[in-house]
Amino acid sequence: MLSQLIKNSLEQCISKVSEGLGILGSSPVNAALEQPANAEHGDYSSNIAMQLARTLRKPPAVIAELITAELKASGSANGLLQRIEVAPPGFINMYIDWQVWAQTDFALPQAGGEKVIVEHTSVNPNKSMHIGHLRNSCIGDALARILRKTGHTVEVHNYVDDLGNQLADTVVGLLNVPLAGNHVRFGDYCWDIYAEINKEYAQHPESVHKRTEILHALEQGHGNTAWIGNLVAGQIVKEHVEEMRNFGIGYDLLVWESSILKEGFWASAFDLLSQTEVFVQESEGKLAGCWILKQSAGGGDSAQDTEEEHQKDKVLVRSNGILTYTAKDIAYHLWKFGLLDKDFAYSEFNSGLWTTGLSGEVLPFGHADKVVNVIDYRQEYPQAMVKQAFQALGYHEQAERLHHVSYGVVSLSPASAAGLGLDTSAGKSSYAMSGRQGIGIKVTELVRLMEDSIDATRSDKNGLSSRLIATAAIRYYLLRFNLGTEIVFDFKQAMEISGNTGVYLMYAYARASRVLSKGGALAESGSGNSGNSRNDRDSADNLYSANSIDKSDNVDSIDQKEGDLPLFPLQLEAAELALLRQLSLWQDTLYTASRELTPNTICNYAHSLAALFSNFYSACPILKGEASIVAFRLWLTRRFTGTLGEALDVLGLPKPERM
Incomplete structure (x- = not known):
């Protein structure tokens, strides 16, 4: 990454300056960089000299001059820095040589093939999905794409709670509520059934006992009711998977909650937890007979833990013997990290998608180095309980590598x-x-x-x-x-086709592709040094008449090969420089999004990039003017399509040649 290369060079120079002054730091210096909003203040800037003033016992301006001299003497960060200036009271402002930048192959920090399990969607299999569920799936899929792009091995799970209250309620409704109407899909029918049975519960609270009876039957896993539950869940999950496929969202493995019980995962987890001091059976009070997970030693009892909803969450086995969601989740996560002496058998649910079961093949699922769970903020406490169980069992490293990606509801x-x-x-x-x-x-x-x-x-x-x-x-x-x-x-x-929307980004990509097509250039996203190839093109015609390129553009004299790197102008236009600066931030943005697990970081970057291209397109005639200028602007347009294409890929959006 560009910023990392400059940062490393800067820190090496700081070390040499400190050594030259006879002062060696007790710990390595972290030289933070920022990209000034005003390009006149540099493409990158650092205030490290001011931070070192007390340690090095010199004025910031003097320290900045010493570091600047060392940077220049050491090759100006492999020639990437065209100018380095000191500004009061001690800022080091660095200006990129964009011609050198364009010729340099930058690499992301290596993930080393680290395996990450991303769990997302995990919708109760009792009715059709709504838009709130879809936010979960979109976030999870984008994270999986981001992690793959940054060198991780990613395995995507969809956890199917086929033993929960919601499915039980739908089965109760199917068995007891007469319902007619026009329904195209079974999930839509169950949507109405689920609402009707909950009305029944509200009007006749005594009827809730039917849910408990169904839950017991589902957990036992045999008999008429269990088979009905299996058929209901199986058909609805099939519909869910098909719905998500329409959004470009897929999974590697469906993990059925019933498989966790049938394969004895909870029994193994129970044996492990029983050896700790925090897993106990209550003998009195409201939770008498329940197996609960107490607070970690020294943690104390917070007011939050005394809330009724959290009292329920820390119960792992109810007094009637029914397991809570949290209990099964603990067993599931122990398996995710390869910490149980159990495994599933696997069979194909449909092409490329596997499912857990009692029979099937032995496959290398699980054994993650890191786990990412996309679950809304209301599940924060149960997720914390899973971590607490790991810590109680001594799996501290795995607990640190278990990440809950929380999000707001829709x-x-x-x-x-x-x-x-x-x-x-x-x-x-x-x-x-x-x-x-x-x-x-x-x-x-x-x-x-x-x-x-x-x-x-x-x-x-x-x-x-x-x-x-x-x-x-x-x-x-x-x-x-x-x-x-x-x-x-x-x-x-x-x-909307303007502002921060997906249509605006696709429109910007299509516009750039049209420019390249008119310029006689091949619109391949692997051009120049972008390091990508676009194998799947979505051909599109105009969606809005404004998308067409001005027919007066002169393209007759353009003859530039795909991989050619033109000479950059001695003086860049403001719009050209702004676009270059944003392009140079792509790898940093992608790496940040993968570390912080924030797909919206990519959205913000892509929108800014598209807006800067629009400004460049308006301010700088791409296909008119001297041949050298046209060649440079075509190269810049290809670099834009390559970078925006990567961003669209990780966001799961198409890359249309035309809109």
Whole structure:
């Protein structure tokens, strides 16, 4: 990475300066870099001289001059720094030689093939998915793509809770609630059944005992009720997997909760936990007869732990013998890290997707170096309990490598809720979705509504389909917010062609591709030094008439080969420099997103990159002017398509040649 190379050079020079002054630091110096907003202050800048003033007992400006002299003497970071200047009171401002940068192959820090298990989606198999579930899947899939791009071996799991209350409620409803109506899919029918049985519970609380009876039958795993549960869950999961495939989202393994019990995973986990002091059976109080996970030694009892919902979460086995979700999750995670003496058998669910079961093949799933779980913020405490179990068992390193990617829930804007026929007379700023009440928007329904809306605005309906544009727009909308943000979904905002939207990014890519096509260049994303190839092209015609390139552009004299690196102008235009600076940040951004597990970091980068290209396109005629200038601007456009193409890839969006 560019920043890392400069940082390493800077720190080596600091070490030499310190040694020259006879002062050796007790620990290595961390020379932080920043990219100034104003390019006149450098492409990179560091205030390290001011931080070292007390240690080196020199004024910051003097220290900065000494470091600058050492940087120049040592080759200016392999020739990447064209100028290095000192600015009061001691800033070191560094200016990139962009011609050298363009010829340099940069590499990301090596992940060493580290295996990461990413668990996402994990929707209860009791009804169709709604848009809140979709945010989970989009985040998880983007993280898997980011981690693969940064050299990790990634295994994607979808955990199927086929022993939970939600499935039990749906089975109770199917057995007891008569329901008619027009339903295309079984999951949609169960959506209504689930809402109806919860109305029944509210009106007749005594009927909730039916759920407990069904839960027992599901856990026992044999008999009529268990088979009904298997059939219901199997069909709905099949529909879920197909829905996600339409968004470019896939999995390597379906892990069924019932398999964890049948394979004896919990029995092995129970034996391990029984050897600790924190796993005990309560003998009195509300939790009498329950097996619970006590707070770690020295942790004390926090007020949070005394809340009723958290009291329930730390129960692993209820007094009636039924396991909680947390108990099964602990066993599952011990297996993920290869810490159990058990394994599943595996069979194909469909092409390329495997599922756990009682019979099948032996395959190398699990044994992760790192685990990433995408689960909304409401599951923060149960996730913490899994970590606590690991720590109690002495698996401290694995506990540190278990990451909960928490995110905010999705609600509907008033306009979107009204469009779905919901009562918005209360005048709320947003309307929460509730499966129990049947309130929300199914994923398939959302796609259909947006597809119809896009289709109505298109003059030319050839090329990239309205459905693909709709799924890309939805996917990007759910990714672009900070993870902790609770999204208020609005159909209109998601489809806008300006601003931070998926349509805007695809439009920018298509525009650049059209420029390259008109310039006689091959629009391959592996051009120059970008290090990528685009094997799958999504051909698209214009979605909006404004996407076409000015026909007056003169392209007759352009004859530039794909891999040629032109001479850069001695004086870059402001728009050219701004675009180059943003392009140079790609690897840093990708690495940061992989370390911090934040796909929205990629969204912010891609939007800024597209906006800077739009500015460059407007300010700098690409296909007009002297041959050398045209050659440089075509190269810059190809570099843009290569980099934006990588960003679109990791976000799971198509790369259309035309919109």
